[in-house]
Amino acid sequence: MTSNLRAGYLRKNGVPYSEQATVTEHFDIAPLAEGGRLLLATTIVDDPVYLAGPYVVSPHFKKEPDGSKWDPTPCSSTW
Amino acid sequence: MLIHVVARRALFAILLVGLASSRASAQFDFVGSWAPIGTEDVQNDSVPVDYLGLALTDEARTRALTYDESQKSMIERQCAGWGAAYMVLGPFGLRVSTQIDPVTSRVVSYTIGAWEDWNEMVIWMDDRPRPSEHALHTQAGFTLGRWEGGALAARTTHVKAGFIRKTGVPLTDQAVIDWRFFRHGDILTVVMIATDPVYLAEPEIVSKGFRLSRTPLDYRAGCVTGYEGHEPGDTVPHYAPDRNPFVDEFVKLYHLPKEAVLGYPETVYPEYRKKIKDTYVPPPPCTDSCGAAGNFVVRR
Numbered sequence: 457m458t459s460n461l462r463a464g465y466l467r468k469n470g471v472p473y474s475e476q477a478t479v480t481e482h483f484d485i486a487p488l489a490e491g492g493r494l495l496l497a498t499t500i501v502d503d504p505v506y507l508a509g510p511y512v513v514s515p516h517f518k519k520e521p522d523g524s525k526w527d528p529t530p531c532s533s534t535w
Numbered sequence: 536m537l538i539h540v541v542a543r544r545a546l547f548a549i550l551l552v553g554l555a556s557s558r559a560s561a562q563f564d565f566v567g568s569w570a571p572i573g574t575e576d577v578q579n580d581s582v583p584v585d586y587l588g589l590a591l592t593d594e595a596r597t598r599a600l601t602y603d604e605s606q607k608s609m610i611e612r613q614c615a616g617w618g619a620a621y622m623v624l625g626p627f628g629l630r631v632s633t634q635i636d637p638v639t640s641r642v643v644s645y646t647i648g649a650w651e652d653w654n655e656m657v658i659w660m661d662d663r664p665r666p667s668e669h670a671l672h673t674q675a676g677f678t679l680g681r682w683e684g685g686a687l688a689a690r691t692t693h694v695k696a697g698f699i700r701k702t703g704v705p706l707t708d709q710a711v712i713d714w715r716f717f718r719h720g721d722i723l724t725v726v727m728i729a730t731d732p733v734y735l736a737e738p739e740i741v742s743k744g745f746r747l748s749r750t751p752l753d754y755r756a757g758c759v760t761g762y763e764g765h766e767p768g769d770t771v772p773h774y775a776p777d778r779n780p781f782v783d784e785f786v787k788l789y790h791l792p793k794e795a796v797l798g799y800p801e802t803v804y805p806e807y808r809k810k811i812k813d814t815y816v817p818p819p820p821c822t823d824s825c826g827a828a829g830n831f832v833v834r835r
Contacts (some may be wrong), residue, residue, distance in 0.1 A: 482717070482719040482722075484686065484715070485684075486686070486715040486726050489711075489728070489730060490738075494728075494740065496715075496717065496724060496726055496742055498717065498719055498722060498744065500722060510722075512722060512746070513744070514724045514744045515742065516726060516742045518740075
């Protein structure tokens with residue numbers, strides 16, 4: 457569980473969460489038939505200020521065989 | 536000597552109990568009513584031709600482009616219902632019951648109750664043999680389940696040919712659907728992994744959350760047919776695949792490449808974004824009547 461968050465946005469269109477929000481994450485693994493694996497991240501956001509009930513999403517990620525596709529780039533701002 | 540025997544038996548019994556309890560703790564209480572969580576975006580049925588995120592074969596794409604949603608207004612098709620995949624594609628919750636063997640007290644099966652347009656699904660937990668490949672195929676199919684690492688794992692076969700999206704993207708009766716059910720407190724997460732050797736170039740994976748409902752859910756309602764614009768015996772509404780009038784709607788609305796909208800396999804993965812980042816031109820910012828068309832943002 458994550459707390460002590462700075463207030464931010466649940467969605468890019470401006471739906472907010474407050475600094476009192478907590479994020480609870482559960483990580484599960486599901487095998488794929490051809491041998492790969494899925495990582496499932498069930499994420500629950502509770503916020504006593506902006507949410508009347510928990511906000512839940514459960515995105516899944518397919519495991520890559522290695523890190524060769526991991527190519528983060530620094531954030532750059534433009535006018 | 537007797538003490539040693541008793542001690543060994545006691546130790547053995549403790550190990551058995553420990554093993555049994557660890558197995559029991561790896562399972563969760565699946566029975567109850569699980570309400571759908573509206574924050575999950577799994578509908579993908581607002582636009583007739585929106586195959587984003589699907590890895591389709593050419594055969595599937597062609598077949599999907601022939602689909603006219605008016606088919607569902609034909610009297611003979613109004614109550615056809617949807618296939619097993621609709622568990623995570625549809626809007627309803629899950630009403631789960633169980634059947635217990637009265638002699639052994641073991642769980643024989645779980646049943647996920649029917650909705651008005653979805654047949655109940657039975658998950659057999661008793662290791663019964665799967666039917667012959669020539670056995671009857673149904674909308675719900677035949678499903679075997681087992682507990683695996685704290686999750687309920689299940690596999691559905693023997694489905695009737697149907698759809699993987701409500702917009703007419705097809706599945707054959709050779710499709711296999713693997714399910715994983717995870718419970719964390721009052722949240723149930725369901726993952727569907729659908730494979731189809733004919734229509735899917737890669738598995739279609741959908742995850743969806745449900746919340747334990749204190750109020751029992753009951754979506755049972757008999758399907759009643761009625762006149763919706765088509766007389767019995769009318770021609771089945773359809774398009775020639777190269778003349779679907781909606782093929783460019785999503786493309787024009789969001790300036791997306793046609794190959795992405797039509798579900799070409801390479802467009803499924805993040806690498807595709809890198810491929811088009813230098814050529815993609817987003818629509819101009821909305822300046823007037825934004826959101827006036829429901830899900831669509833009017834951009835001028």
